[in-house]
Structure formats: C-alpha cells, structure tokens
Amino acid sequence: MTAIYPKLDAGxxxxxxxxxxELATREVFALMLQSSLATAPQPCxxxxxxxxxxxxxxxxxxxxxxxxCTMASAALMAGKxxxxxxxxxxxxxxxxxxxxxxxxxxxxxxxxxxMGDGCLLSVPTVITGTDYNLQSLTCSTGVEIHLLFEKLPxxxxxxxxx
Amino acid sequence: xxxxxxDDSSVMRKIVARSLQQAGLDLTxxxxxxxxxxxxxxxxxxxxxxxxxxxxxxxMDGLEFVKQLSGLENAHGVPVVMITTEGSExxxxxxxxxxxxxxxxxxxxxxxxxxQVLPVLARNP
Numbered sequence: 420m421t422a423i424y425p426k427l428d429a430g431x432x433x434x435x436x437x438x439x440x441e442l443a444t445r446e447v448f449a450l451m452l453q454s455s456l457a458t459a460p461q462p463c464x465x466x467x468x469x470x471x472x473x474x475x476x477x478x479x480x481x482x483x484x485x486x487x488c489t490m491a492s493a494a495l496m497a498g499k500x501x502x503x504x505x506x507x508x509x510x511x512x513x514x515x516x517x518x519x520x521x522x523x524x525x526x527x528x529x530x531x532x533x534m535g536d537g538c539l540l541s542v543p544t545v546i547t548g549t550d551y552n553l554q555s556l557t558c559s560t561g562v563e564i565h566l567l568f569e570k571l572p573x574x575x576x577x578x579x580x581x
Numbered sequence: 582x583x584x585x586x587x588d589d590s591s592v593m594r595k596i597v598a599r600s601l602q603q604a605g606l607d608l609t610x611x612x613x614x615x616x617x618x619x620x621x622x623x624x625x626x627x628x629x630x631x632x633x634x635x636x637x638x639x640x641m642d643g644l645e646f647v648k649q650l651s652g653l654e655n656a657h658g659v660p661v662v663m664i665t666t667e668g669s670e671x672x673x674x675x676x677x678x679x680x681x682x683x684x685x686x687x688x689x690x691x692x693x694x695x696x697q698v699l700p701v702l703a704r705n706p
Contacts, residue, residue, distance in 0.1 A: 450689065497592065500592050501596075511591060514590050514591055515590075515592045517590065518590040521637075521666055522687045522688050525666020525667060525668060529666075529686070535668060535672075536669045536672075540637055540667075542637060542638070
C-alpha cells in the first residue's frame with residue numbers, strides 16, 4: 420500500500436485528510452466485513468450512537484481517531500467479522516469495534532506521506548454508553564465523516580493537537 | 582499443522598485462523614496468545630509449525646517477540662509472518678530484520694493471507 424495521498428502538512432491542512440479518512444474506512448469495511456458503506460445524507464445524530472472506539476496517535480501527529488456507532492451496528496460488525504449471527508457475537512462486540520477502529524487508523528496513516536513511519540498507534544479503547552464527554556487537554560482540530568453501515572449511523576473522526 | 586496466532590484482538594485471531602483454513606492449510610491445532618510474552622510462553626511449551634503475529638500489542642509487541650523467539654532453541658526455523666496495521670516500509674524492514682519471513686497489512690483478504698503464507702511454508706518444508 421503506497422502512500423500517494425496528502426503529505427503530512429505542518430501548516431495543518433486537515434481538510435485534505437477528509438477523503439483519505441473516508442477511503443481508509445471504506446476499504447476496511449469492504450475487505451474485512453464485505454460491506455459497502457453509504458454516505459449519510461445528513462450528519463448522524465451524535466446521541467444516537469452509544470459505543471465509541473478510540474485509537475491514540477503519537478509522534479509526528481498526536482491526537483486520536485475514533486469510530487462511533489450504535490450497539491446494533493457494532494453487533495452487526497462483529498457478526499460479519501466472525502461469520503456468526505450478530506446476536507451470538509456477545510462479549511466480542513467491543514473487541515470487534517476496537518479492531519475496526521485500529522485498522523481504520525492504520526490504513527489512514529499509511530496513506531499520508533510521512534505519517535506511516537513517524538506516528539505510532541495506541542491499542543484501542545472502547546467506551547459504551549452516551550453520557551460522556553471526550554476532551555483533549557490541548558487545543559485540537561480535525562475532521563469528521565458521517566457514513567451509513569447497513570443503514571445505521573457511523574461517525575469516524577480524527578482529532579489532532581494543533 | 583500447528584499454528585500459533587498472536588494478536589490482542591480475539592476477533593482478529595479468529596479471522597486469521599479462518600483465513601488460513603480458506604487458504605487450504607490443514608490446521609490440526611490452533612494455539613493463540615494475546616501478546617508477545619504469552620506467545621513466548623506457548624512456544625516454550627508447545628511445538629508449532631507456523632506463527633502469525635501482530636505488531637502493536639500490550640506488554641510485549643510483535644517485533645520484540647520475534648527478536649526473543651530467535652533465542653529459543655525449540656523455535657529454531659519456525660516461520661513467522663507479521664499481520665499488522667503498521668504498513669510502513671520501515672516497519673516491514675524492522676520485522677524482516679528481526680526474523681519475520683512475511684508481512685501482511687491489515688485490512689487484508691483471505692487471498693492475501695494465502696499469497697504470503699504459502700510461499701513461506703514452501704521455503705520451510
């Protein structure tokens with residue numbers, strides 16, 4: 420997988436990352452879940468999603484990539500990855516969402532010239548529930564994409580410390 | 582064939598095992614471990630014919646595991662294929678320098694697993 424996409428921009432041209440993040444996400448779902456994602460016709464309602472996976476970035480870029488969705492879509496992801504009925508995925512639902520986020524983060528950074536070598540990924544963290552705020556201790560900026568997985572909302576974002 | 586799959590994700594370990602079966606490997610036993618330290622403990626006690634290993638894992642990562650594996654007498658010649666989200670050239674070079682025989686980037690298809698693993702096994706009869 421050759422990095423042919425935007426260079427790591429010291430000036431902070433994060434908007435150019437939006438199509439790369441979307442492509443990285445679509446590739447993970449196509450290859451690992453045999454699923455085609457649709458573009459959400461309007462931004463997903465944030466309080467409708469109740470599971471969040473986060474992978475930290477450290478190095479030439481510091482921040483985090485997150486994947487937010489509903490428990491129903493998380494179970495569907497786990498079911499597709501394991502080849503089982505979503506209702507049978509059980510405790511592996513969180514593991515599956517964390518691994519999908521991990522693959523999106525890795526696939527994304529490998530497409531940004533200069534980021535593959537210079538940026539490390541953390542192991543994923545998964546949060547369930549809706550009643551939380553995620554705040555960085557430093558100023559941050561980034562991009563967010565809204566997609567539909569089997570008609571269910573999926574929000575993928577990257578926040579970087581500016 | 583006895584295979585050891587090392588990944589901190591249990592879902593990924595199952596996907597890798599399924600991909601190996603789809604590649605046509607006759608898996609008599611699938612052993613697994615959640616990090617490099619656990620994997621070393623498995624290798625000290627069990628004979629394995631092939632190891633597939635992630636890089637980013639807690640406690641002991643995959644590169645350190647491969648380095649320490651080379652010091653185990655009963656692991657001599659056991660081929661290791663890395664299977665990881667870390668796709669940069671420097672990671673590939675580090676893994677191969679440490680002793681890995683192949684490298685698969687996540688996300689992957691079963692065909693990519695087959696294309697990487699079968700030649701490694703063919704060179705290691």
